[in-house]
Amino acid sequence: RYSTQTYIARLINELLHNKTAAVHWIASDGEARVMELGKMTNETVYRFNKGSFLVSFGDNLSKNIDIVSSVYRYNSTYKLRIYMLTKPLDNIVVHTLSEPKIAYYAGPAMVNEPFYYLLKEAGFRSQKNLTPDDVIRELTIDNYNVIIWGGGYPDEAPKILADLISIRGLRVREKIREFVRNGGGYVGCCYGGWRAASSFKRPPGLPLHIATSQLLNLLPLQLGLLDCSVYRALPGAGDVTLKIVNTDHPLAFGLPQFIKHHSIMGGPMFLSKTFGKSNMEVIGVIHDIEDEQHWDWDFCMEFCPWWISPFLSNETKMKIARRWMQRDVGAAVWVTGRFGKGKVVAFGGHPESTDAWDWSMTWGNPPRIVYNTIFYLVSRGPYNVNVEHSVTFSRMGVNIDPSCIEGYIFEKVKLQGSVEGGNPPYTWYWYLDGKTIKDVTQSSTQSMTFELGKPGNYTISLIVVDNDYKMDVAVAKLYLRDKPKAKIMVGPLYVCWAIRHGFANSWESLYFEVLGGFPPYRCHWDFGDGASADTNSDDGSFYVWHVYKKTGIYRCTATVYDKYNSSAVANFVVAINDRQTPLTVEFHQKKTCDKDGEFWYGALVDIPVTFTVKLQKLESNSYVYNFSFGDNTFYETSPVTKNVYTVNHTYSDLGIYFLVITVKDENGNTWKHFDIIPINNLKPPEKPKKPSGPIIGLAERWYSYSTTVVDSDGDKLLCLIWDFGDEKEEVFYGWEGSTFWNSHRWKEPGVYQVRVRAMDIHGGLSDWSDPLKVYIFKPPRLDS
CATH class of the missing domain: 3.40.50.880 (Class I glutamine amidotransferase (GATase) domain)
Known part of the structure; x- marks a missing residue:
């Protein structure tokens, strides 16, 4: 989509080349009898300020419509108005502008x-x-x-x-x-x-x-x-x-x-x-x-x-x-x-x-100090000019098809204008409720395509000016409703993201991603210790830091809402230990992948898990080890002299278990370790095969790609996540079978990499497939 800032600034390249132009850069203050474009209300007296742009429907305007639309957009951004004169404006001092090269x-x-x-x-x-x-x-x-x-x-x-x-x-x-x-x-x-x-x-x-x-x-x-x-x-x-x-x-x-x-x-x-x-x-x-x-x-x-x-x-x-x-x-x-x-x-x-003006103006829209510099260097004048109005109203049979539209927000609306009389060529002006808004670009063509994100009843106006400066107006009605509630799903995509380990009085991070819904998103965090926070995200990635004051196991929830209040909840379990404790615990289980003592996808059911407890060398002669495995089973040793102790335990049901290990010495000193043990029988989907499809194409054309993926333990796939290298990843839900198709259109020429990953219904996420390199070229220009 053409950004507002980019379209506004097009006026620089489209300004007229001579002092009889219909676009003027005003160098003096003054008053005029005017009528606001698009509203066609009674004329009013308006005070023009130095530095404003003035557009008149006279002179050579119809042959350079881009100037009018661009200036209108520019003035709208800076909360200036653009008007049609109903009477000549005498003794105005202006600079005329030419195209900067x-x-x-x-x-x-x-x-x-x-x-x-x-x-x-x-x-x-x-x-x-x-x-x-x-x-x-x-x-x-x-x-x-x-x-x-x-x-x-x-x-x-x-x-x-x-x-x-x-x-x-x-x-x-x-x-x-x-x-x-x-x-x-x-x-x-x-x-x-x-x-x-x-x-x-x-x-x-x-x-x-x-x-x-x-x-x-x-x-x-x-x-x-x-x-x-x-x-x-x-x-x-x-x-x-x-x-x-x-x-x-x-x-x-x-x-x-x-x-x-x-x-x-x-x-x-x-x-x-x-x-x-x-x-x-x-x-x-x-x-x-x-x-x-x-x-x-x-x-x-x-x-x-x-x-x-x-x-x-x-x-x-x-x-x-x-x-x-x-x-x-x-x-x-x-x-x-x-x-x-x-x-x-x-x-x-x-x-x-x-x-x-503000910091964001330096991205895609220069500060006014830069605009003025370019304007001044290519301007001529100042001149004292008589800006005239030469448009008359005339019924030329202007129509909009369709004249009434009912639809949903974020759906493309296409309007077609037509005229039966008048003297061509024509100039077309499209307005929404009498003015342009951020998501509607004023067009110089006979058709208009746009989309809106706010429900409501709108009036679309089409003003047509012919070669003799005669004007006619047509009106259409637009009724937009909210879309049905969107389905939102949230990560954590890996089990290890949902299960976190940290230390008391230290900054710990929590992260998840949103799949589906409409951005921007907002999230309310409940950290489980009485504290909460609110964060926002435009791309659906949420990352937050929090300090837990005490050791223990905490349940944290993150409730996320999209733009239209569709919601979902991400659940975390956080084990917080004392950084200074002499107690360390290691886990191991055959047939699973463990990493740094943490289960990547969890331990498997009905297979023993080995817990090894280690104590730094202390001045004690005996220790008592107590294990609470979280499944209502416990084990406590009699006093032993060794500072390393190993025990095996088998979990017979799926779930997430809270492990608490307590060690006491003969002097009454006590140390505790908290941990979380996920038990499942899941494996993530296998890495999808490298996508296949065209490797050479043109911008703004649709191309289809396919891949094959299976889940090793037979779980149903929830979605495929496609990355075409140019925008946010595209998520598709509800696929079944093993071969999947997707279509994509690149907007700009370049070299892109297409890759894909799969997620099953349990949140198991595969690795990215090997990428397919695609070369997209600029479409050839067809001279009229």
């Missing part, structure tokens, strides 16, 4: 992956890493309109320096300067910020660096895009709070004045020229140093030259570093300027990791 400088030891991944996941489809040779060959404003120079690895400084002062490095420098001079945009982050300046300067108050800065200025290192000097920023690596000092600049649209968690990793500060006119404009400065106790001081400690550092103690170095940090409060770390026809934005830190 982004290049990254991928020289030696450059780090572009975070920025590249972030924007790629956000929907920036036109991106490419350029090697130095690629820059020389193809970096022109015809091919790209933005180049990003990211950070670099500090330990690769010699390699970076050698490349910069080479003949090739000089040609790269001139090529980037020419690109920006002709109208391209430049983004410099951290090391890329160093390169944007004109010269190096020694850090104020640190005269020991004067030789280093002057030496660097002798080399052709700088791009010279900004009339400023740079010097080493904060020592170490950590976070600072940014303060925006120019809130009227487009780069600051929609941002709070104070931005926390801006990452600094050895990047530069920017100092404007002392004499003459400078093209540098300061956007943000360091307002505060965040939690210096967690700064990585070992990241960079070169605040003094190598020839004096050995004579300073670590304490002295730390004092200098902290003094240095306070000195840099108020220094510029976010600047911009114009170079020729182009624009330059430089950061001393890493905006791609800025927590300007």
